[in-house]
Amino acid sequence: MNDFHQLKGGDLFALTVFLSAATHRSFRAAAVELDVTPSAISHSIKKLEERIGVRLFNRTTRSVSLTDAGQRLATKLRPAIASVAEAMQEVEGFQGAPRGTVRINASDVAIRMILRPILAQFLRDHPQVHLDIVTDGRLGDIVAEGFDAGIRLAEAVPQDMIAVRLTETARFAAVASPTYFAARGWPQAPQDLYRHNCIRFRFESGAIYRWEFERHGVVETINVNGLLTLTDQILMVEAAIDGVGIAFVPDFLVSAPLREGSLERVLDDWCPAFPGVCLYYPGHRHVSAGLRALIDAIHKFEFER
Known part of the structure; x- marks a missing residue:
């Protein structure tokens, strides 16, 4: 039958x-x-x-x-449906130029650090590719939610995924305005942060990020206190510049304010490098020409910079 x-x-x-x-x-x-x-x-x-x-x-x-x-x-x-999409992508791969939609799931920080610098040039170079980028801090299941790839810190990439290293290392920075430090003093060790007004970060899950430090093998995890809690790290930087308190954010977000003197860095020797950012995708899935072109563009930018 x-x-x-x-x-x-x-x-x-x-x-x-x-x-x-x-x-x-x-x-x-x-x-x-x-x-x-x-x-x-x-x-x-x-x-x-x-x-x-x-x-x-x-x-x-x-x-x-x-x-x-x-x-x-x-x-x-x-x-x-994933198999049908994969079959279509494989056929599209026979065409000369990458085309079609590439769906990326990434945190706001990853988008700003990895994708924003290359977006305009990439879209000029590949006018038949449509990038659908979703900002998501939940570390969701990219397969179940229909994404081609995700971008996360290396330590957060699921073990069953193929990971492509985009940056070798990353660091956090504890920063505040000169006027704040002049009024409240400069912390010399992570424990000193308990006496400061710290700008806290809340994940989309609702959990509050606990600041993590390490020096000479000694690890300190600080559940900081403060009058302001945010879910946007750019707003955290701006609040720190305005003198609200100390922010703890990826250091690339504060490179310009540090150069300009609107922020000062503390506890630098307590902020070690850790494994950087990866793009990842399911190992069983065909990598479309569009996604491959995006990975190449990211690597080219990192190499030239």
């Missing part, structure tokens, strides 16, 4: 729509990703449910959630 379920016209698009809505748990977010209207998403899913005779989403006025059947379909679809 032939158990092959034949796809009819529009089914593949409808399944793509369903998977996007299932991933985002939002028809509106799926509409943004697929560049269609929310009503088109709703209509496509309704037609799919009628076609197969099963409700896939529970809908309320505020949210949508998967039914058990929807969850099972999404689980089965993800590798299948």
